[in-house]
Amino acid sequence: MTTTTATPRGFGYRHPQFRLAGLLAAPMAWLVVVYLGSLFALFLTAFWTVDDFTGQLVRTFTLKNFQQVFTNTAYLSTVVRTVSIALLVTLFALVLALPLAFFMARVASPRWRPLLVALVLTPLWASYLVKVYAWRAMLQPENGVIAWFLQPFGLSGPGYGFVGIVVTLTYLWLPYMVLPIYAGLTRLPNSMLDASADLGASGGRTFRSVVMPIIFPSIVAGSVFTFSLSLGDYITAQIVGGKITMLGNVVQTTYVTNLPFAAAVATIPVVIVLLYLLAVRRSGALDNL
C-alpha cells in the first residue's frame, strides 16, 4: 500500500488534503448520500407501520415489525432455510470450483488457459433469467431434460423445490468461485512448490500446507459472492422453487402491502452479509475480489 502524496507542483501539491477531497467529493456524495442514505431511510421505515386500511405509512416508532419477524416460527424457519441454501451453494460451488481451477492453473498447458478462462466466463453473459429458466426446463417433472434421462429408469424429473434452488444457484454463481481461485493459483510462485518438494513434502502435503493457506483468501473472496448472492435471491426461488420461499421472496411479497415489515425482514440478510464481510476483511479476501 503506497502512501505517496501527489507529486505535481501546483495547488494540489501544496495541499494534498484538497486534492484528496476533490477526488472523494463525487464518489462520497453518491455512495454516502444516495446509497447509504437510502439504506438508512429503509432501515428507519422498519420502525414504522402502515395504516390498516389505506396502506399508507404511519410514522410512529414501534418495534412491532421486528417482534413479528423474530417471534413467528414461519419466518425464522425461512431465515434458517435461506442461510442453509446459501451455505450449501457456497459449499457445492467450492467443491466444483477448486478442482476445476486447479486443473486450469496447473494441469492444463499455459497455451489453453485464456481459452479456458473465457469458457468459464461466457455463461456470465447469458442472461441470468434465461439460465434459471433453462433449469426450470431441465427440472420439469415430465418433459424436462433430466426427466428424459431418468425415464428409462422409471423415474421422473426432480421437479421444483429446495434441491432445484440449490442446484440452480450453484450453477449460476460457479464462475464467481472459479475465477478468484484460479487467479490465486496462477499467482502462486512455482518456487514455493519446489521448495516444499525439496523439503520432502508429498503432493498432498504440499497442497494442504502450502497451497491452501495461500489461496484461502481467494476462496473466501469467491464465497462472498456465492453466499451473499444466494442469500438475497428470490427470482430463482420463484422460477424453480415450487412453493419454497426464501427471505428475498418474503421481502418481495410484503413490500407491496407493508413496507415497514419488508424493511424489517430485509435487515436480516443485510446484517448477515455485513457480519460476513467484516469477518472476511481480516483475511484479506476483499483485496482479491
Added chain:
Amino acid sequence: MHTKRLLKIAAIGSAVAMLAAACGGSSSSSSSSAGGASGGASAAASAAPAPGGTAYAGPVGTGEGQLNVLAWPGYAENGSTDPAVDWVTPFEKETGCKVNVKTFGTSDEAVKLMQGGGWDVVSASGDATLRLIYGDTVQPINTDLVPSYADIFPDLKMQKFNSVNGVAYGIPHGRGANLIMWNTDKVKQPLDSWAPMFDANSPYKGQVSAYDSPIYIADAAVYLMATKPELGIKDPYALDQTQFDAAIALLNEQKPLISEYWSDALKQEAGFKAGSNTIGTTWQYTANLAKSDGIPVDATKAKEGATGWSDTWMIAKDTPNINCAYKWVDWIASPSANAQVAEWFGEAPSNAKACAETSDKAFCETYHAGDTAYWKDVYYWNTPTANCLDGRTDVKCVPYSEWATAWSALRA
C-alpha cells in the same frame, strides 16, 4: 485530514437533513385517510369531502398522446400475446394516445404500482378499489363524460366497491368467478367441488396450484361455508378472529398439497404443461389459453360457490393524461371492445350491448352475463375491514392488513 472529515460530516449531515424533512413533512394522505378508513366498505357517512378530489369537469378534448395503463393480463391486448387479439392498436389509431401497458398478477401489486405513480388508468378489482379510493390514489369519475356508461348492466353500477357516498370512482369492466381447473388426461372424472384442493387425502397431493395472494384466504372461507356451517360465515370477506383462524388452519393443511402458488397466470399454465400442476384454482383466461396451446384442461365453477371479481377502470388522481384516460375508459367499456375483452379473457362483459357484438352468439349466456342467480354464490373480491362487511356489529372482523400478514407467514 480535517477537510476529509468535514466532507464526510457534511455528507452525512445532508443525508440526515433529507430524512428529517421526510419525517417532518408527512404526506397529507395519511391524515385524510384517517377520516375515511373507519367507514369501511359500506358508504362512509363522513362529512369529509370525497377522497381523490373532484372529478374532471370535461369536456374530453384531444388526447395528450400518451397513456400508461395498468391492467390485469388479458385486459389490454396489443397483439403481443396473439397477433389477432388487439384492441389497443385501434384505440391508438383513433385517439392518437400511445398506450403503454403493464400487467400485474395480484391486486396488491396493482395498489403498490399505483401508489408509486406514473400510471394513468388501472383495472382494479374490489380488493384494490377501496384502498385506492381511500388512499387518495384515484379520482372520482364524471360518468357524463363516458357515453358507454349508460349501457352498463345496472347491477354493476354504484356498488360498494366502486363508489363512495354516491360518487362513482370508476367504470365497471366485467366480472368473473375463480374456477377449478384440472388436467383432463390425469383426472378422469370432471371435478365439481373444491374438495380435492383442500382434503388432506387428496389424490393430487403435491400437484395443486393455488392463487398466491392474501385474498385467497376468502377461497378457504368459501369452502368452510359449505363444510363447516357451524362457523357461521356469511361473507368470506367478513371474518371474525375465530372464522379467520379456521380459514388459516385450512390453508396450512392445504400447504403440503401445493406444488406452486401462482400469481402469474402464464406460469400456472406452464406448470400444467410441465406436469407439475394437475388441478388448481384459476381464471377462465388461463384455461382458454391452455386449451388453445394444446394442453388438455377443463375448468368449472365449484358447487360450494367461489370467489370472483368485478373489475373497475379507475383514473389516477393527478394524471397528466386526463383526456386520454377518459377516452380509454370509454373505449374499453364500449360494446365492441368490451365484447372482445370478455371473449378473450373469458368473463361476463359489463356493457349490455356487448352481448350482440361477441363472435360467439351464445357467449353472454355461457358466461351468465345477465344471470343474477349465477352470481349469487360468487363473492366478488372485496377489501376486508375491521367493521364487518356483513353488517355484524357485535364483533370486529379481521382487516386486510392482517390478512396480508397472515398470508406472508403462511407462505414463508
Added chain:
Amino acid sequence: MSISRGTRIVLTVFALIAFAFIYVPLGVILINSFSVDKNLTWPPSGFTTEWWGKAIDNQGVRDALVTSIGVGIAATIVAMVLGTLLAFALGRYSFFGRESLSLLVILPIALPGIVTGIALNNVFTSFLGGLTIWTLIIGHGTFCIVVVYNNAIARIRRMGGSVEEASADLGAGGWTTFRLVTFPLMRSALIAGAILAFGLSFDEIIVTTFTAGPGITTLPIWIYQNLFRPNQAPIVNVVAAALVVISVIPIYVAQRYSNADESGGGLI
C-alpha cells in the same frame, strides 16, 4: 510441484464434467431456440429457424435492446468516473476512514439486490416523485462502481508512484502527467472494468424492476415479462442464445486487456 499422472487424469476428467455441467443448460437454450415447441418440452419435436426470424423483427426486443445498451453505457460512464476517482483516493492516500470506505464500495454488490432495490425505490418514490430512466441509471451506476474500482485500484497499486514522480521531475504539470503518463498505464484496467460494468448492468434484473420508471423496458425486463408467454418464450430463447454468441467478443477483448500486464510489469 509434480502432480502425479493419476491426479492429472482425475482432474482432467473432472474438468470435463464441470465444463459439461456449465454448458449443458446453455446447450438446452440453444437447441430450444430452434425447437418447434412453444413450451419448453424436451426432447423437441422438431426444428425450425422461424423464431430467429421473428426475434429480429420483434419490435419489443429491439426497443428493449436499445434501452439496455443506453442504460448500460450511461451506468458504465458513471461507474468509470466515480470508480476511478475512488481508486485514486484510496490507492494513493491514507486517511481516516479509508478501510470503511473500501468496505462501503463493495456494499452495493454484496448486499442483496432486493435490499438495494427497495431502498432506492423508497427514496425515489418518496422524494423524487417517481421512477424514470435516470433513477434506473442511478441504481445501476451504484453497483457498477465497485467493478471499475477493483480493476483500477489493482492497477494503481501495481503502478507505484515512481513513474508519476519521474514525470513531475521532468517538469510536467498535474494534468499533463495524468494525460500522458497515468492514463495510458491505467487504460487497459479501465477498459476491462468498463466491459465488466456494462455486462453487469446489461444483465441486471432485480434492482432494475424496482428503479425503472413505468414503460421503461430493458432487455432483462422484457425477458422476465415474456418468459412464460407461449408465443414469446421461443423468442426469449433466441435472444439468450444470441447473447451468449455475441458476448464472445467483449469477453475476448476484456481478456486481452487484463492479460496485458499479467506477464509482469506495466506497458513501459
